[in-house]
Amino acid sequence: MIQKQTIIETIQKRKSVRTFEPRGLTEQDFQRIEDYLQQPENLLGFMGGEVKLQIIQVTAGVTNKGIKLGTYGFIKNPQAYIVGISENSPWAMVEFGYIFEKMVLFLTEMNIGTCWLGGTFTRTSFEQEINLRGDEVVPCITPIGYPRDKQRLLFDKTLRYVVKADRKKEWEDLYYADSFATKLTKEAADWAATPLDMVRLAPSASNKQPWRVVMSADSKQVHFYLAHTPGYTKENASYDIQRVDMGIAFCHFELACKAANLTGTWKINAPIVAIPDTHTEYVASWELEDDQF
């Protein structure tokens, strides 16, 4: 379990780590991670969907089963990988993002580095290792290990520059009041200001930050939309990685609400809001419980 009081700090601290120390995980840390991956509640989405999470240890790029995993992009010295396994449906991708990010934050709290990988890995090697069922896919994996102190190695820096990792969108690019015509100020966001700030800090594929939010006029509902990046998801791709980004945002939003003792529920109940363009799609809403005003 992630500690309530530290979740904000954990979200603020998390960054994709691509350079790890060459030493392996301690037995104790490995055991804690395995325990986490086995708890059914940690594998459950916010709408009841389930995923499987499996840890695969690697030594010099080779798994215990002898499968060579190869090197992925800029990842250096991974000590293990956590592989996420999901059903293949549009909604399952959202739930996957939520569950996998919760795990990423748990690992961040343990000072273990992670980097979501959705594109740059050889799926077939991992799929051999885990015996995938016909209806299952591996949307993403993460390498894990202790972050190398000197993260700012040249290639790390270069990659962060290429994907504009440090460039998080501003409030006015993401959040709206009542309709997409009016920007939402932090003051007007009131109870949702911190949870929305935590959404801004979330990781997303190629740092596209596709989440958009419209707060209802009575301030009780927060409607989340996905602003698809045109041309980003390949036409023949079996799933949409930007739906995973939405689940990540829901995870940050919900955990930040919980930390502030704000209770609410997720609903799929599209409001009557004019959508700005054909790339923008409604996904889900958070509704604050009535007695909290």
Ligand SMILES: Cc1cc2nc3c(=O)[nH]c(=O)nc-3n(C[C@H](O)[C@H](O)[C@H](O)COP(=O)(O)O)c2cc1C
């Ligand atoms: C669904 C998803 C897929 C990603 N896939 C990759 C990937 O294939 N390779 C990679 O180097 N980074 C990948 N990333 C990491 C993003 O580039 C990173 O989250 C973003 O640049 C923001 O940087 P930060 O995580 O340090 O805040 C992915 C992130 C997400 C959420």
